[in-house]
Amino acid sequence: MSAHTPRPESPSGLIETDQRSREIFRQIVDGYLATGEPVGSRNIARLLPMALSPATVRNVMTDLELAGLIYAPHTSAGRLPTERGLRFFVDAMMEVGNLTxxxxxxxxxxxxxxxxxxxxxxxxxxxxxxxxxxxxxAGVVVTTKANARLKHIEFVRLDPARALVVLVADDGTVENRLLALPPGLPASALTEAANFLNARIMGKTLGELRAEIAQHRAQMESELDSLTARLVESGIATASGPSSDRHLIVRxxxxxxxxxxxxxxxxxxxxxxxxxxxxxxxxxxxxxxxxxxxxxxxxxxxxxxxxxxxxxxxxxxxxxxxxxxxxxxxxxxxxxxxxxxxxxxxxxxxxxxxxxxxxxx
Incomplete structure (x- = not known):
C-alpha cells in the first residue's frame, strides 16, 4: 500500500546515494514524529546501525540542512524535519505498516x-x-448528499409564489428546499408534479432522476401541462442545488x-x-x-x-x-x-x- 501523492523533485542526490545520510535523516524524522522534540547528534550517533562519531553526524546534518530537509529550531543543538523533509520522507522513505x-x-x-x-x-x-x-x-468526513437514494418527494405550498420541495431519502433523512413557483400555477399542479416524480423516484439519486426525466422529456410533456412540467424540472433543479452538494462532519x-x-x-x-x-x-x-x-x-x-x-x-x-x-x-x-x-x-x-x-x- 502506498500513499498516492505527487512525488517532489529530489531535494538532493545525497539521500539516494548515501546510506549514512538516509539513516541520520530517518532518525531525525522518527524522533520528531514520536516526541515532537529536536534530535541531537549525540543521540543519533547512539541510535545508528553503523558506528559514527557525533562530529561526523553533525557534518551530515549540515548537508541535510543545506538540502532543505531539516532545520534548527531556535538555539537548539538538535534538528527537526522541515515540511519539505516530511514530504520527502513520506513519498520516498516511509514504510507503511499493516493494521493488526x-x-x-x-x-x-x-x-x-x-x-x-x-x-x-x-x-x-x-x-x-x-x-x-x-x-x-480530528476525524473528518465529507459526503455528497445528492448521492442519497430517494424514497419520496413532496411539494408544499407556502404562498402563491413559493413552495417547499421535501425530499425523503431511503435512510430516513429529510431535506427541504425553497422553490419559486411559476405565476398562475394551480394548486393541483403541485400534486400532479409530485405524483409524476414519485412514480419514478424510488431508489434513485437526484442525478439519476434528473437524467431519466431529461431522457423522457417528450413523455412528460404529453402527460403534464406546460406549467406542471416546468414545476417538475425546476423542483429537481432546486433539490440538486449547491446547498445540498457537500456535507462535512468533524469529530x-x-x-x-x-x-x-x-x-x-x-x-x-x-x-x-x-x-x-x-x-x-x-x-x-x-x-x-x-x-x-x-x-x-x-x-x-x-x-x-x-x-x-x-x-x-x-x-x-x-x-x-x-x-x-x-x-x-x-x-x-x-x-x-x-x-x-x-x-x-x-x-x-x-x-x-x-x-x-x-x-x-
Missing part, C-alpha cells in the same frame, strides 16, 4: 454497529469519531489540545480550529482526495488551508454500490502525525464505509 487483526476487527465492529438502525449521517459521524479515537487527531477536535508543548503549539491549534470552522475550505481540500484511488497526504503549507496552522491531513475516498466515489474520510492533526500507522487506518476505514454503503458486502 484486532485493529481491523475493531473498525469493522464499530462501523457495523453504527450502521444498524442509523441514518447515513449517523454512520458517517461514527466513522469520523472512530478515526479520531484511533489517531488522537475529536479536543484531541488536538492534548500534548501541547509550548505557547506556539496552542496558537497553532487555535488557528487550526479556525480552519475547521471554515467548512468550505476543508471540503475543498477533502474533495481533492477524490482525485485518485489511494490515500492522499497533505502536509502543512502545501495547501493554503493549513498554511498558518502547520497541520496535516490523511484522507481516502469511499465508494457506493456502483463504485462511484461519494465521499472522503480522513484525519487532521499536527504535522507529526504517525503517517505510517494512520495511512492504512484511513484506507481500511474508507473501504469498510464503502462496503456498508454496498449493503455490507
Amino acid at each position: 487483526s484486532d485493529e481491523r476487527a475493531r473498525i469493522e465492529a464499530q462501523m457495523k454497529a453504527a450502521a444498524t438502525g442509523r441514518t447515513l449521517d449517523g454512520t458517517l459521524t461514527e466513522a469520523s469519531a472512530l478515526l479520531s479515537g484511533l489517531s488522537r487527531g 475529536g477536535q479536543a484531541n488536538l489540545l492534548e500534548d501541547l508543548k509550548a505557547q506556539e503549539d496552542l496558537e497553532r491549534i487555535r488557528l487550526l480550529f479556525g480552519d475547521l470552522e471554515t467548512q468550505t475550505d476543508v471540503i475543498d481540500l477533502l474533495s481533492r482526495a477524490e482525485a485518485g484511488d489511494g490515500v492522499r497526504i497533505f502536509i502543512g503549507s502545501e495547501n493554503k488551508l493549513f498554511s498558518m496552522s502547520g497541520s496535516s491531513m490523511v484522507a481516502a475516498p469511499f465508494r457506493d454500490a456502483e463504485q462511484r466515489i461519494v465521499g472522503v474520510v480522513g484525519i487532521i492533526g499536527p504535522t507529526r502525525l504517525n503517517y505510517a500507522r494512520i495511512v492504512p487506518m484511513v484506507d481500511y476505514t474508507a473501504k469498510v464505509v464503502g462496503r456498508l454503503l454496498d449493503g455490507g458486502r
Whole structure:
C-alpha cells in the first residue's frame, strides 16, 4: 500500500546515494514524529546501525540542512524535519505498516454497529469519531448528499409564489428546499408534479432522476401541462442545488489540545480550529482526495488551508454500490502525525464505509 501523492523533485542526490545520510535523516524524522522534540547528534550517533562519531553526524546534518530537509529550531543543538523533509520522507522513505487483526476487527465492529438502525449521517459521524479515537487527531468526513437514494418527494405550498420541495431519502433523512413557483400555477399542479416524480423516484439519486426525466422529456410533456412540467424540472433543479452538494462532519477536535508543548503549539491549534470552522475550505481540500484511488497526504503549507496552522491531513475516498466515489474520510492533526500507522487506518476505514454503503458486502 502506498500513499498516492505527487512525488517532489529530489531535494538532493545525497539521500539516494548515501546510506549514512538516509539513516541520520530517518532518525531525525522518527524522533520528531514520536516526541515532537529536536534530535541531537549525540543521540543519533547512539541510535545508528553503523558506528559514527557525533562530529561526523553533525557534518551530515549540515548537508541535510543545506538540502532543505531539516532545520534548527531556535538555539537548539538538535534538528527537526522541515515540511519539505516530511514530504520527502513520506513519498520516498516511509514504510507503511499493516493494521493488526484486532485493529481491523475493531473498525469493522464499530462501523457495523453504527450502521444498524442509523441514518447515513449517523454512520458517517461514527466513522469520523472512530478515526479520531484511533489517531488522537480530528476525524473528518465529507459526503455528497445528492448521492442519497430517494424514497419520496413532496411539494408544499407556502404562498402563491413559493413552495417547499421535501425530499425523503431511503435512510430516513429529510431535506427541504425553497422553490419559486411559476405565476398562475394551480394548486393541483403541485400534486400532479409530485405524483409524476414519485412514480419514478424510488431508489434513485437526484442525478439519476434528473437524467431519466431529461431522457423522457417528450413523455412528460404529453402527460403534464406546460406549467406542471416546468414545476417538475425546476423542483429537481432546486433539490440538486449547491446547498445540498457537500456535507462535512468533524469529530475529536479536543484531541488536538492534548500534548501541547509550548505557547506556539496552542496558537497553532487555535488557528487550526479556525480552519475547521471554515467548512468550505476543508471540503475543498477533502474533495481533492477524490482525485485518485489511494490515500492522499497533505502536509502543512502545501495547501493554503493549513498554511498558518502547520497541520496535516490523511484522507481516502469511499465508494457506493456502483463504485462511484461519494465521499472522503480522513484525519487532521499536527504535522507529526504517525503517517505510517494512520495511512492504512484511513484506507481500511474508507473501504469498510464503502462496503456498508454496498449493503455490507
